[in-house]
Every structure is written in structure tokens, then in C-alpha cells.
Amino acid sequence: MNSKPLSGSNSRTPEESKDNVTRLTEKREKILEGALRVFLAQGYSASMDAIAAEAGVAKQTVYSHFKDKHSLFSALIDRLLDHFVSAGLTADLLSLDAASFIRKISHITLSRMDDWEYVSLLRLIIGESGRFPELSELYVSHMVKPGIQKLADYLRANQQVRFSDPDATARIIHGALINFVILQEVMHGKHAMPMPRERLINSIVDMVLFAGEQGKQSS
Amino acid sequence: MNSKPLSGSNSRTPEESKDNVTRLTEKREKILEGALRVFLAQGYSASMDAIAAEAGVAKQTVYSHFKDKHSLFSALIDRLLDHFVSAGLTADLLSLDAASFIRKISHITLSRMDDWEYVSLLRLIIGESGRFPELSELYVSHMVKPGIQKLADYLRANQQVRFSDPDATARIIHGALINFVILQEVMHGKHAMPMPRERLINSIVDMVLFAGEQGKQSS
């Protein structure tokens, strides 16, 4: 619809240059891209017919690549998680001062509010966490846990701030950010209770710096 | 299954003391209780057959009380929201000192982690926020907004702390708490990344007090 950052190989023209393996892979890609749009838009209750239609293939073709609906769904979620994990922040951010660091990761986290695919994925994983607990656990262990871990490590190592419980502090920061995404975008709260993301970020930075400073004095 | 805080009138025996209106109301109650258990356990994709069976009535009886599946679902969510809103904290908490106040509302919010109905409702509302945006907007305007509003008002009025942006600060506190519920219970993260709720609460209290104190000095 609007973006397709998950498809990387259909910009070429369908010519003779492709071998059979490539052709197979491309069908699979088309199916996954169709499943992406349909599942993210309608949830797991989306029909296999709708997915096949969106992918532009016959339904049987879908079943020749994926055992059943659940397999297709799991494969898609795995793929999406990999995609968003790779966008994780492992860069040179660690050398930043505390204020810049917090501000930077806040911006990165909240920038996902503009990504329809991420917002829909969040809604989908939470919504299906009852039926498919493995998927939400995958999300937690692959995306949330490493993110909070890195944040806590930074707080522990940085000399400008000191917290009695960096792990819990990292959870507060992360929770404030993710919950803002859920409240404003996933749950459509931006109309009922609007707030520019800059205000949230400024307050988070203030709290962390002030509390981190105080922590040094009392230690 | 384990609790039925939403049923208040089936402890009496089915005797002559009931008039027709009462009987009708009780059927409706039975249906809503069945819908409660089935919808919260299986999501909106639960079948009307399953609901009727769980309620102990014929399917047609369900349709005589509710126009269609969507009406029943909406009525149930409305009912649940009313229930949990009434459990809101409008009491004498305002007279508490800052530390006790923050600690108290944190305990209350996190105590819902033990309530299967609340956790399931949260999962359901978020999960169906794509298909039924009105319901998530209802949740936001009836539960989240008033809660954050009261918290912000307290922060504004209290003399022990001062924040440049009490509304944003209230969002941070609320987000840290709700996201903890979502992460640990809704998304089953408590095994992959366990943390006693007391640690989160202590860190929240510390951050608020330290940052609120600093805010006074710099104003």
C-alpha cells in the first residue's frame, strides 16, 4: 500500500536471468507480502482466500509453500520480528552523553508510530498473545529484552547518572515510550488525548537526568 | 472459571419471588456471563454456539436479546469498562504525601496483573482495536484519560514536587505501570524477563521524588 521495506527482490523484471530456485523464492515472497498486508490489516481471522488473492496466486500455491494457516502466520511474524530487530540500535550511540542518548533512543522508538506495519504488528502480537503465546514470547525475548538490556547497561556504565536499580529504571523509560505508541496509535488515542511526542521526550530526559543526578549524591 | 465479580444477582434461588422482568434480566445476565468467559478466553472469533453453550441457553435466545454478534460484543465491553472504571481511585488518596500517593496508585494499577479478566480485556481491546476502533477509543476516554488526568492534577497541586510538564510526567508514570502489565502478563513476558513489581514501584517512586525535588530548585 504505502511502503514495502520487507520486499527486496521484485524490482527486477521477470526475465530469463532467473533460475528455478529464484522463481520459487519469488512466489514465496509474493505470498508473504500478501499475507503481510492482509494479516496486519485484518488480524489472524483473515481468510486464506483473501491472502491468496492479495498475493496474486492460487490458494493451492499458498498451501504448497506453507503447511497450513498457522505455519504461514508464524513464518510471517518471524520475518517481521527479524526485520524490526535489525533496525535496533547497536550503533555508536553508547558514546553519547546521557541526555543525547536518552533523547536519541526515544526518537527512534517513537518514530515507529509513523510505521503502519509496526503499529499493526504490535496490535497483532498483543491481540493473538492468547492464542499464540509463543509469538508474543518471541517478541519479548527478541525485541523487548535486548532493548531494555542495552538501555540498562548504558545506565549502569554511564558516569553522569547513577541509579540504585538500572534494570527497573530501563523498564520505566521503555514502558513510557512503548505505551505512548500503544495509546496514541494502536488504540487510536491521539484524538481523545493528543500530545506532541516532543513533550514526552523532554519529560523523560528531565526525569532521567534529575533522578540520575540525585542518585549520585545519595550514594 | 475462577471469579465472577460481574455477576451480582444469581445467588438467590429461582423461586416465585421473581417477576417476569427479573427473569428476563437474568437470562440476559447469563448470556453476558457466558459471553464474558468465551470472548475473554478466545477473542472475538469465538462462536455464537460456544457462547450460547457456555451461557446454558439456546442460540436463538442470544439473538432475541442481542441483534447480532457485534452488538453482544459491544455490550460486553461496555459492561466490563464500567466495572473496571468503578474500581478507579477517586478516594481520599489526594491527601497522601507524594511518595505514599505514587506508591499507592502503583500498587492498585499493578494489582490488576492478578485479575485474569482485566488482563484478558486489555488483550482483547488492543487486539480488536483495528476492527473496532470505537471500543479502544472508549477505553481510552473512559479509563486512561481520567486516570492520567487525576494523576497530573495531583502532581500539579502537590507542594512537595514540581514538574515543568505534569501531564507528560503523568503519562510516563502511567505508561511504565501499564506497560509492565502488558509485558509481564498480557504478552507472557514474566518468564523471559522476571521482575518483582516492588522493584518497579520503588524506582518509579525514586524517580518522581528526585526529579520532582530538582524541579523545585530550578524553578
Added chain:
DNA sequence: GTCTATACATGGATAGAC
């Protein structure tokens, strides 16, 4: 209003030709 029985559509999954 409540039940049993049923109509009608849809969905997941498969069969068989190419």
C-alpha cells in the same frame, strides 16, 4: 421468550489436470 431445526455463506484444506 425460548427451544429445535435449518438455511445460507464462508473458510480451511485437498484432488486432479497441466
Added chain:
DNA sequence: GTCTATCCATGTATAGAC
């Protein structure tokens, strides 16, 4: 592997007797 056509279970909603 890919298509068209189809099976069969399930699901929403309704009809008709009491």
C-alpha cells in the same frame, strides 16, 4: 509447482413450534 474446481466443517443468522 501451479492452477481450477471441490469437499466438508463451521459459523452467523433465521424459521417455526410451544
